[in-house]
Amino acid sequence: MARTFDPFRDMERLFEARSTQPGMNMDLYRTGDHFIAEIDLPGVDPSSIDIDIDDRTLTIRAERKSTASEDAQWLARERSTGTFARQLSLGPGIDAAKIEADYTDGVLTVTLPVAEESKPRKISVAHSGGQREIKSEVVEDGQEG
Template sequence: MLLTSIDPFFQEFERQFNRLTQQAFDQSSAVMPMDGLRRDDDVVLRFDLPGIDPDSIEVTVDRGVLSVSAGREEEIGENERLFVRERPMGTFTRRVYLSEHLDSDQIDAGYANGVLTVRIPVLERAKPRKVEIQRGEAGEAKAIRA
């Protein structure tokens, strides 16, 4: 039996993740792999950025789009010649579309051990809540009258 989640946060991130993976030829996503975690009060995104100078990392939010940019500069000395290049150089950008249920005004980020962690709080109105059950003669919900 297959169980599926109806968590709208998970569905939105899954949709965006699938869209981004379809852009497999976009080098920046290959350079900046990401994990996304949904927790009760927030969403956490972790970006692998090994060998990146923390001063080159920039996280911005504009109209519901989180952009992460980072750069890796050439490290070749005066008396050195490059004979193999497998590490990409330059500036890399990764964009993630944020759900309207997230509080983009309260985003925070930290960088440690080559991993950038971005935490995005869930808006209070979007958090799960318990619905009070009304007790009456027929056990029906009260109708709202305008």
């Protein structure tokens, strides 16, 4: 018997996320028939965001450049700059052809729809023997006969 797709039980295998550098904090959740990945990318030029999929690996790249001049004397430097990358290994339960992305207010939102074949569905049971009536009698001591 085939096991049903349970995204919460299979979350670790479905999305094995790897971040190659700090700076791409991600929330991942399911709502309805979609997984949503929200990735913090404050200060990133939207034109630097690159998302591609190769086989079942989704790769997200973005670049944040420093706005300080080269001769700046740093007193504190806590904001990461450079190119960031994050990879998500997608399981077969994701419809890779329908993935969408939106970048608003420093947050990249990637919507990953569940594939039709992975959605739960009811299977109807046919009965070819015709209808049969089952009779039951109640006897006085309360037992069925």
